[in-house]
Amino acid sequence: xxxxxVGTVAFDRIETPFGKxxxxxxxxxxxxxxxxxxxxxxxxxxxxxxxxxxxxxxxxMKSRGIDLEGLQIKAGEKSFFWxxxxxxxxxxxxxLETQLNVLADFxxxxxxxxxxxEFLMLGNLDPAVQMAVVDQLPHRPRLVVLDTMNFWxxxxxxxxxxxxxxVDVLTINDEEARxxxxxxxLVKAARKIMAMGPRYLIIKKGEHGALLFHENSAFFxxxxxxxxxxxxxxxxxxxxxxxIGYLASTQNLSFDNMKRAIVVGSAMASFxxxxxxxxxxxxxxxPEIDARVQQFVELVDFDIELVG
Amino acid sequence: xxxxxVGTVAFDRIETPFGKxxxxxxxxxxxxxxxxxxxxxxxxxxxxxxxxxxxxxxxxMKSRGIDLEGLQIKAGEKSFFWxxxxxxxxxxxxxLETQLNVLADFxxxxxxxxxxxEFLMLGNLDPAVQMAVVDQLPHRPRLVVLDTMNFWxxxxxxxxxxxxxxVDVLTINDEEARxxxxxxxLVKAARKIMAMGPRYLIIKKGEHGALLFHENSAFFxxxxxxxxxxxxxxxxxxxxxxxIGYLASTQNLSFDNMKRAIVVGSAMASFxxxxxxxxxxxxxxxPEIDARVQQFVELVDFDIELVG
Numbered sequence: 001x002x003x004x005x006v007g008t009v010a011f012d013r014i015e016t017p018f019g020k021x022x023x024x025x026x027x028x029x030x031x032x033x034x035x036x037x038x039x040x041x042x043x044x045x046x047x048x049x050x051x052x053x054x055x056x057x058x059x060x061m062k063s064r065g066i067d068l069e070g071l072q073i074k075a076g077e078k079s080f081f082w083x084x085x086x087x088x089x090x091x092x093x094x095x096l097e098t099q100l101n102v103l104a105d106f107x108x109x110x111x112x113x114x115x116x117x118e119f120l121m122l123g124n125l126d127p128a129v130q131m132a133v134v135d136q137l138p139h140r141p142r143l144v145v146l147d148t149m150n151f152w153x154x155x156x157x158x159x160x161x162x163x164x165x166x167v168d169v170l171t172i173n174d175e176e177a178r179x180x181x182x183x184x185x186l187v188k189a190a191r192k193i194m195a196m197g198p199r200y201l202i203i204k205k206g207e208h209g210a211l212l213f214h215e216n217s218a219f220f221x222x223x224x225x226x227x228x229x230x231x232x233x234x235x236x237x238x239x240x241x242x243x244i245g246y247l248a249s250t251q252n253l254s255f256d257n258m259k260r261a262i263v264v265g266s267a268m269a270s271f272x273x274x275x276x277x278x279x280x281x282x283x284x285x286x287p288e289i290d291a292r293v294q295q296f297v298e299l300v301d302f303d304i305e306l307v308g
Numbered sequence: 309x310x311x312x313x314v315g316t317v318a319f320d321r322i323e324t325p326f327g328k329x330x331x332x333x334x335x336x337x338x339x340x341x342x343x344x345x346x347x348x349x350x351x352x353x354x355x356x357x358x359x360x361x362x363x364x365x366x367x368x369m370k371s372r373g374i375d376l377e378g379l380q381i382k383a384g385e386k387s388f389f390w391x392x393x394x395x396x397x398x399x400x401x402x403x404l405e406t407q408l409n410v411l412a413d414f415x416x417x418x419x420x421x422x423x424x425x426e427f428l429m430l431g432n433l434d435p436a437v438q439m440a441v442v443d444q445l446p447h448r449p450r451l452v453v454l455d456t457m458n459f460w461x462x463x464x465x466x467x468x469x470x471x472x473x474x475v476d477v478l479t480i481n482d483e484e485a486r487x488x489x490x491x492x493x494l495v496k497a498a499r500k501i502m503a504m505g506p507r508y509l510i511i512k513k514g515e516h517g518a519l520l521f522h523e524n525s526a527f528f529x530x531x532x533x534x535x536x537x538x539x540x541x542x543x544x545x546x547x548x549x550x551x552i553g554y555l556a557s558t559q560n561l562s563f564d565n566m567k568r569a570i571v572v573g574s575a576m577a578s579f580x581x582x583x584x585x586x587x588x589x590x591x592x593x594x595p596e597i598d599a600r601v602q603q604f605v606e607l608v609d610f611d612i613e614l615v616g
Contacts, residue, residue, distance in 0.1 A: 088492070147407035184396070187535045211533060220530040220607045225519060227495045259610040290614045299528050300608040302567040306598045 003043040003248045004114050004141075005032050006133050007123020007237070008103065009053065009071065010080035014233050014276060015096070021231075024277035025057050026082065027122035028147065031234035034281045035241025035268045036121075037064035038289060039249040044114045046070035046133060048102045050077040058066050060282070069111045074102045089204050090229050110136040119248040122146040122167070123237060124297055125268055127159040134166050143253060145169040146198070147240050150176050161196060170198040171240055179204050186211065187218075200258065202243070212262050221262045222299055224270040224292070231276045235269040238281060242268030267292040311351040312422050312449075313340050314441050315431025315545070316411065317361065317379065318388035322541050322584060323404070325396050329539075332585035333365050334390065336431035339542035342589045343549025343576045344429075345372035347557040352422045354378035354441060356384040356410045368590070377419045382410045383568065398537050399514050418444040430454040430475070431545060435467040442474050451561060452608040453477040453559045454506070455548050458484050469504060478506040479548055485511050488598060494519065495526075496563060508566065510551070512544055520570050522563055530569045530607055532578040532600070539584045543577040550576030575600040 007029030014021045029047045036043050042065035051073060058068060069117045083097040108129055120141040122130040130146060146167040149172035152160050153176065164170060169192065174186060180187035180196075190201050190213035199207055203211040207229070209222040270292060315337030322329045337355045344351050350373035359381060366376060391405040397516060416437055427450040430438040438454060452473040455564050460468050461484065472478060478501065488504075489497035498521035511519040515537070517530040551573035558565055578600060582588045 090492075153381045183400075185533075185535055185537070187533045190533075196608060204518065208513065209528075209530070218533055218607060219610070220517075220533075222517070222528040222530065225493075225526055225528075227493055229493070230609075256610070260612045263610060263612060293612060297612065299526060302527070302529075302564070302571060304568045304571060304601060306601060306604065 002114075002117050003036060003040060003041055003119040003121065003244060004046060004110075004117040004133075005029050005036065005121045005123065005241075006046040006108060006130065007032055007121075007125055008080050009045070009047040009049050009282060010082060012081075012233060012277065012301060013083035013097075014231055015083075015085040016090065016231055017086065018230060019276070021276045023081075025054075026233065026277060027080065028125070028234075028237040031237035031278055032121055032123050032241035032244075033061060033066045034064070034278055035265075035272075036245030036248070037066060038268070038284060038286070039242070039245035039264070041065050042067060044070060044111075044117070045103040045148060046108050046110065046114070048074060048106045048108075049198040050079040051075050051104050051235045053079045054112075062263075067113075070109065071116055072102075072106075072109070073144065077102045084233070086232070090232055105185070106110055108133050108136075118142045118218040119244055120144045121240060121244045122163070124149050124238070127152055127156050131159065131163045131166075134163065143168050143244070145171065145240065145244050147171045148176075149173075149235065150179055153179050164197040164299065167198050169200040171204060171236070171243075173206070173236070190218075202262065204239060206232065206235070210239070210262055210266060211240045212258060214258070217255060219255075219259045219262065221259075221266045221296065223266060224299065226270060229273045232273050233276075234278060234281075235272045238272040239265040240271040241265075263296050264295060267296055310346060310422075310425050311344060311427040311429065311552060312354060312378075312418075312425040312441075313337050313344065313351055313429045313431065313549075314354040314416060314438065315340055315429075315433055316388050317353070317355040317357050318390060319542060320389075320585065321391035321405075322539055323393040324398065324539055325394065326538060327584070329584045331389075333362075334541065334585060335388065336433070336542075336545040339545035339580065339586055339589065340429055340431050340549035340552075341369060341374045341480050341575075342372070342586055343546040344508065344553030344556070345374060345583060346576070346592060347550070347553035347572070347592070349373050350375060351553075352378060352419075352425070354416050354422070356380040356382065356414045356416075358387040358410050359383050361387045375421075378417065378422055380410075380414075380417070385410045394540070394542070398540055416444075422532075423447075426450045427552055428452045429548060430471070430554045431548065432457050435460055435464050435471045439467065439471045439474075439475050442471065451476050451552070451555060453479065453548065453552050455479045455544065456484075457481075458487055461487050472505040474476055475506050477508040477510060479510040479512060479544070479551075481512045481514070481544070485509070498526075510570065512547060514540065516544070518547070518570055518574060520566060522566070525563060527563075527567045527570065529567075529574045529604065531574060532603055532607065534581060535576060537581045540581050541584075542586060542589075543580045546580040547573040547577040549573075
């Protein structure tokens with residue numbers, strides 16, 4: 001049940017209408033791996049950092065069974081850095097600063113010990129980097145999940161479309177689904193996108209929940225209405241990590257199990273929003289996660305008798 | 309199980325990115341009554357029109373058991389008219405023209421035969437008109453549902469707050485909930501609004517579904533992802549009509565039955581979006597409605613075992 005996770009391990013600086021941080025730990029692969037570690041004893045990371053990244057965080061990852069053999073540490077260089085400011089509605093944000101640093105010429109290397117990978121999570125990154133990882137695997141994994149964003153649709157659409165042919169599940173938000181498909185209706189968008197390669201499409205709608213499409217079936221999971229959204233940074237990555245972590249731990253790729261995995265991902269993501277950075281994710285206990293999943297069960301539970 | 313419906317019966321002219329209409333039948337009470345008529349043999353309407361309103365539509369209403377004794381017809385005057393244009397996303401619209409006409413000095417009169425009303429639906433209207441209806445009832449109905457919008461919060465907030473004290477269920481959209489409560493979090497907004505009077509709050513989120521709040525419980529029903537949204541005009545009113553029609557027909561005001569009523573309302577609303585005006589609502593059959601409700605059941609259906 002080996003899971004390989006590719007993505008950024010980085011620093012963020014975040015401003016919201018309710019507060020701001022100094023430099024905090026961030027990066028798609030960080031959130032994915034931490035979320036997945038709640039369901040898996042072990043996973044394997046592929047990423048790159050500078051020598052400015054705290055050893056303490058790396059130790060924390062190792063203690064959660066996250067194998068760092070595929071994490072390149074570039075001496076004398078700096079880790080990727082992103083700063084952003086959320087708007088009042090928390091659904092949109094402006095990038096204030098991006099320092100690519102070590103990411104500028106990142107060439108992922110898949111260690112030998114990773115090559116029997118059964119589950120592959122390609123976090124949001126240059127599609128060329130995502131493809132380089134896929135190309136190094138001698139066998140196709142049982143499940144390949146790819147997350148991406150509008151930025152890559154704008155500047156690397158051809159490469160993105162090439163990678164899409166290699167993946168089973170694509171996760172993007174509703175605006176990105178519309179951009180990628182050139183369709184406003186999400187039903188039509190899903191059909192077009194699934195024709196590009198992924199057999200499953202997950203459309204993330206933030207506070208409005210997530211949709212799963214597969215063939216002619218659709219499933220919807222709401223987001224939990226929260227008392228307080230402190231910082232949504234990493235919520236989408238946390239969702240992906242919970243999703244693939246659950247699938248890898250259960251080893252069941254049926255549509256019914258995908259639905260469960262989406263609820264688990266949504267539950268994990270709701271925690272991430274409760275504090276700045278991955279802080280909330282680091283303090284979670286299994287009973288807390290189960291109680292949160294139970295809230296999702298109750299939120300959509302109803303029975304109705306159709307009398308025809 | 310008598311249901312009294314108060315609201316506009318009117319004409320609309322609608323433009324969407326996908327087409328435009330000439331003058332078509334519209335009005336909150338029209339949509340509410342037509343939707344409810346799928347669940348109820350009879351209902352009673354309170355509204356006002358001019359003598360320009362087609363007799364054919366009135367006959368259609370009567371044939372669906374909609375009692376028009378409370379419908380004032382003003383000779384020599386014109387019916388309320390609204391023209392609007394939807395933006396590309398179909399979630400927002402601009403008003404192009406409003407002619408109040410008969411609505412300008414509407415004084416609702418509750419006929420004697422309406423006064424034993426058990427279910428009262430106060431459709432979107434001047435809160436003073438809504439209050440005038442409530443004040444004419446000798447007994448409090450079993451359930452009072454009120455729909456309103458930001459316009460009345462802007463110009464008649466005090467009167468609106470007065471009516472809110474008399475209602476059981478309020479239906480508004482997410483932005484309106486935020487405006488009314490001055491809270492961004494919908495959980496906090498719901499708590500504040502329920503303290504204003506309504507024991508139940510339904511937050512309508514259009515294509516993102518609907519939330520029901522009551523005490524410390526929440527329920528979420530998605531909107532059905534549609535192939536094609538032709539015209540969302542009247543979808544919120546249709547939702548309200550399906551909701552109260554189902555409750556009145558089942559005579560069950562438990563939270564579980566409210567949840568079913570929300571699913572029924574959502575299903576009815578999804579039909580309204582499929583054609584311009586109330587056209588789709590007029591051609592519905594019971595098996596079609598049941599099949600649509602079943603799609604909602606399947607859309608959110610999942611089972612997950614929590615192993616702790």
